[in-house]
Amino acid sequence: MARTLVVTNDFPPRQGGIETFVHAMTSRFPADSVVVYTSSEPGAAAYDAELPYPVVRDRARMLLPTPRVAGRAAALARRYGCDRVWFGAAAPLALMGDRLRREAGVRRIVATTHGHEVWWARVPGARSLLRRIGAVTDTVTHLGEATRLPIAAAVGPVAARRMVRLVPGVDADAFRARPGESAVRRRYGLNDRPVVLCVARLVPRKGQDTLVRALPEVRRAVPGTTLLLVGDGPGERSLRRAAAAAGLADAVVLAGGHPHAAMPEFFTAADVFAMPCRTRRRGLEGLGIVFLEAAAAGLPVLAGDSGGAADTVCDGLTGHLVDGRDAAAVAARLIGLLQDRDTAAAMGERGRERVRAEWGWDGTYERLAGLLAVEPGHGGGER
Template sequence: MPKTLIVTNDFPPRQGGIETFVHAMAVRFAPGEVVVYTSAEPGAGAHDAALPFPVVRDRARTLLPTRRVTDRAVDLVRAYDCDAVWFGAAAPLALMAGALRRRAPSVRRIVATTHGHEVWWARTPGTRQALRRIGATVDTVTHLGDYTRRAIAPALGRSAAARMHPLTPGVDPEAFAPRPDATALRTSYGVAPNAPVILCAARLVPRKGQDVLIRALPLVHRSVPKATLLLVGAGPYARRLRRLAAAEGVPHSVIFAGGHPHSALPAFYAASDVFAMPCRTRRAGLEVEGLGIVYLEAAATALPTLTGTSGGAPATTRDGETGYVVDGRDIPTIADRLTHLLTHPELAHAMGRKARSWVRSTRTWNHTHDTLRALLAPAPPC
């Protein structure tokens, strides 16, 4: 197996879906097989010291494909004798790929992974050309699923599009698993023992749909008066969401739990009855959900999921079997589906069991890592 340099802005302790993805891949390499080059982040020292591989932090909070950052990447390839490079998010850092090939001949394979944000890069003239350049200088551009492949492939050009390969996010089904007793966490947030809990774990931004869940809650309360909405995450939308909860008359039924390390999330899933993130596409199609690792985590914990129709999110839920796929702007339907799940616990439990079985058989991080290793391996000689 080659030694791989991972170049990324998305690495813990920063929180987010891409961060989870990159970290899950990095820790599955053997310690001598990988080195990470990433941006500065508060609290990174203690985090990085616990990892079994080197993490090199740049002085900048955001890496950009500048000459200085490229020089540093080249130096790291040489210092650690790397022969493969993985860009954890293709745009914009994979714009360095051409220079890495010219200046570091030991690099034999370069893989660039796309997520949701490359969709708007593909649809905007200037950044579309940048994606074409990336496609021309890397060996493989990966995609999360069919939606992102269809959106991004035309911008890459025919040759690069033909070399695209799926690299689907996964979940650790041992860490994210049903737990028999979540009383302590529920008690710590003041949730009554018999109150049904709707969980949304995501950044507090408009695309994720927390506002729609708050607007739907009064409708849910008509049939399930004790239903509680648990929002786990931080973000710029927090203040507006708090005001909305007050305006809708449900401030005591919406719990803002704030952001938490990824390792703390299994307890929140286990303390809940339904997972809901009715994401919606915004900004004329430029802002979409690439996939949504949180849906897979919820499924692994045997929760039924309420999934928005944005981007690749529907691929995480088998509609009517492991949960429901809904229009993230349709408040009455969202309220109806939540009410149905909360008032039919046997159905919800059956959906959750099917969801966990499906995730364990098809969507684990080990499967994803096996795919990545194969993409980074040198091509066999002709």
């Protein structure tokens, strides 16, 4: 049985869009055909024990392509008979690809990009590393045109011609709207208030600060509107201060981080989903799987016009794209969605239909499996 070694820093119980992507793929492999090599994480032992395939945790909290880590990856590939490798995020771990070929006889290497590689592509030293990654892999994947163009320019013409689009998916049934009283509304005392939900790491690029600045105007037009922020991160303290300074301490609920399996009940509690992400310090939203999850739940979506967000939100049809720095524009769109419930419901329904038709996980897995297939006599990589 041929096996795939998955090398990644992004694996549950750590939370995030890339973690969801990687786990969704590994869970679709036959259990005896995949091995995961990843970093350490609190709570990992109990989580890993429930999985049907081996997960090997490094002692480090973050894997880097050091000689030690590369040596251990090669040893794992030999031990488990892995002749193909998938790097869950290309940069920087795919730099180990050449050593895996030499020492473990790996014949096929796929490296997936998610958006942060665009920053690498625009910084001279990091750009040269992306070119090395293009040279030692068979395929570098991309999410869409917003990320493909800068990454293709960095990896070089030969690797650019081998780039393939590989996008995350959504289990639409898992996020379907559930009628009846919401447990999340009871838990946080939201009652019948209009709720704007944002699910994202609390960092400036995700735009929670813009939502807080927009909220007073929204509440003047739609009294009682509450902002529910789900996620954790370094921006929590500044968001609490901003809400308190604006007299919004009771109108901004910071719910903290929650497992991905708990997300459907948060979407059920919301009237609108909003994440006015913005391009910041050369970082952008690679795609925004959370926009697709919100659409699958039947919510109208307000997204910042950054990177690949436009691939997930059809402006004016399933939601709105806005300048993530413009609090007035964000407020105007939120007010429209909260006041015109028929239009909002129609946007949510169109978004759900689109997710079901175009963004299934099984199709993504089939494409990845095809990319990892080893052709007879294939040695891979640009030489």
